[in-house]
Amino acid sequence: WQPVPVQTRPIYDDGMLVPGDCHCPEASTEYERFKNSPRGQEFLRNHHSLYVNLSELTGEAVDGWDKAAQIYDALLIEKIHNYSVPDWTESYWSRLKEQSDKSFVFYSATPLLKRLRAGLVLANITNYMKQAAVVNSSYDSGEKLKKLYMYSTHDTLVSSLLDALNIFDGKAPPYGSTLLLELHRDGAGGHFVEGYSLNALDMEAKRVSFPGCSAQPCPLDEFLRLASVNIPR
Structure with missing residues (x-):
């Protein structure tokens, strides 16, 4: 039997996994600003x-x-x-x-909303990737490296994360939707990121391509650069 640690935070204080329910005045203000923008008002009128x-x-x-x-x-x-x-x-x-x-x-219609909705979880994921790349580059480090991190959240964060990575198709994520981000190391010691999407209706995961990368799978340094745009500073 292998125990699996689960970390939770109160919903009102969890800006990473439930940003829509966490108290964030700036996000609320920006969302109202979008509703009152020409794009938002046109949709409401129509x-x-x-x-x-x-x-x-x-x-x-x-x-x-x-x-x-x-x-x-x-x-x-x-x-x-x-x-x-x-x-x-x-x-x-x-x-x-x-x-x-x-x-x-x-x-997540504006750059600020993308950062506020998906930025914290994106920062968390990329930090683990950077740590793993450093450990994997030195077999003598002696550090223990976790192989898998799982995040349980809502469809709104799934869509925001997809949007922040420029891979959102504009459709509501079905129940059970999953985004898989894998960090790999090639024979030359380079690291790259592969992405897959999966939902309850799929028999197998579908490969995701990251726009803006010079190659697919995406080199880690390029993935980190693309992700950094939507990570709060």
């Missing part, structure tokens, strides 16, 4: 009639994509568990799905 209809159908005050996405999420869960959904659901399904997808896109 879907105003949808929000009015959803408010009438659900009894909820639907004023934007966040609330519409919550409705989609609730209905999706009911569908997955074979519960009955309202008769109007199917005629609104594709539009609700669009609202859900956009809520993830908009969640």
Whole structure:
């Protein structure tokens, strides 16, 4: 039996794995700034009639994509568990799905939001990579190196991390979505990063290519440079 240590922090204080629930006034202010930007306001105007209809159908005050996405999420869960959904659901399904997808896109829509949403976990991951590269470069170091770090979080952080690495496809991550980042060492002593995506619907992981790298898999120094753009200083 191999015990596995699990580290947790109170949700209100966990800016790394649940940044959306952690108290971060700067992130809240930036998100409101985006909502009031031309891009945000145009989206709200274009879907105003949808929000009015959803408010009438659900009894909820639907004023934007966040609330519409919550409705989609609730209905999706009911569908997955074979519960009955309202008769109007199917005629609104594709539009609700669009609202859900956009809520993830908009969640990290600006450079500042990317840093505030995904920056801490990205810093944590890249720090472990740098430590591993140093240890692996010297067989005489005597240091013990952990082979695997696992992070359990929410879909919003998954999408933000993908966005920060420029590999987000703009679709809401399905339940069970996983991003695998692997650090490898070649025969010449160089290090490189391979990425794979996996969700509950996939039979096997899919290779991910990192834009901006001169080669795939991505050389570690280039991966660190690309990641550093979205790591808070």
